[in-house]
Amino acid sequence: MRATSFSEIIGQEKAIAFLKGVIANGRIASAYLFTGIQGIGKTTTALAFASSLNCRNPVDGDGCNICSSCKKIIGGNHPDLIIIEPDQDKKVIRIDQIREINRHLAFSPALGGYRIIMLDPAEKMTDEAANAFLKTLEEPPPRNIFILDVRDPGELFATIVSRCQKVPFRPLPTEDIVNWLIKKENMEKDKAKILARLSEGSLGEAMTLARDDFLADRPDWVDMLNRVIDGSSDMLLDLAQKFSEFGKKAAANKKLKDDRIALMLGIWKSWYRDMLLIKLGGTTDLILNSDLGNLCKKASTSYTVDGLIRSLAVIAGAEHDLMNNRNLLFLLERSLLGLKRATNL
DSSP states (O other): OOOOOGGGOOSOHHHHHHHHHHHHHTOOOSEEEEESOTTSSHHHHHHHHHHHHHOSSOBTTBOOSOSHHHHHHHHTOOTTEEEEOOOTTTOSBOHHHHHHHHHHHTSOOTTSSOEEEEETTGGGBOHHHHHHHHHHHHSOOTTEEEEEEESOGGGSOHHHHTTSEEEEOOOOOHHHHHHHHHHHHOOOHHHHHHHHHHTTTOHHHHHHHHHTTHHHHHHHHHHHHHHHTTOOHHHHHHHHHHHHHTGGGOOSSHHHHHHHHHHHHHHHHHHHHHHHHHHTTOOGGGOSSGGGHHHHHHHHTTOOHHHHHHHHHHHHHHHHHHHTTOOHHHHHHHHHHHHHHHHHO
């Protein structure tokens, strides 16, 4: 399991100071809402919080990483740390997973400390699961703490949000991500800058980009967009089929395949964003795909400002549909046709 020390988390000083204060004062709420985009340290912070609460010998508000409790959290086998994640098939948190939580709550924490139950991401609860969880949240037994990891609180029932202590997490500064990639991944500075900009403040996204063959795939994904404008509908459907499968790189695991689609949509979004910046006369140092700046400038001549704004809306819709488990091929077909229409209106 990942690091469990507050001291190893970058860029979230305000959230960490708040949680350390909660521990020091002994005023621990029964539920916390960790809000913010993915990959900025919410899950790692939750583990550090669990470690500190249950540590036998905490140091300056941090878990010692030496005692038996800390070692169990690091090893991923602590009986009082329960992480509820979406199932692999439908990508949702089901009501039976919430019922399993209630079975745990019928007993005291196994090691006598705090039981930490994390829902990650909480917005993946079905309505049925959310209603069941709300009842659990109304009167939780003592020494049980819920942590809900959510991108946007608006995606949860307001009644659930109102029962949680909110802890906001902010996107990380680009320079912090650059420094981390250089130090931890031994990456060249120029490459680190590109990936840090494209990650939009998410260290987790930057790590994904760094470990994937993303830089090799990106020109194909960008070229695909450039072919959208003049391509026939049949050609666009063929392209959708090709990119939904990713040829020889198609992942047998549906989650991995969805992740690559999400990555591609993110690159499309960054490309349209860069072209819009160019059209509006923005400074070149704000371009995300800085290494492809000349190609981006040339491509932008085929678009209007309104067309680019409409295109960004199409991609936002595709990202939303992907999170809601829509059919990949249909999603890409509709997105490419939507991008073509947005450009030609």
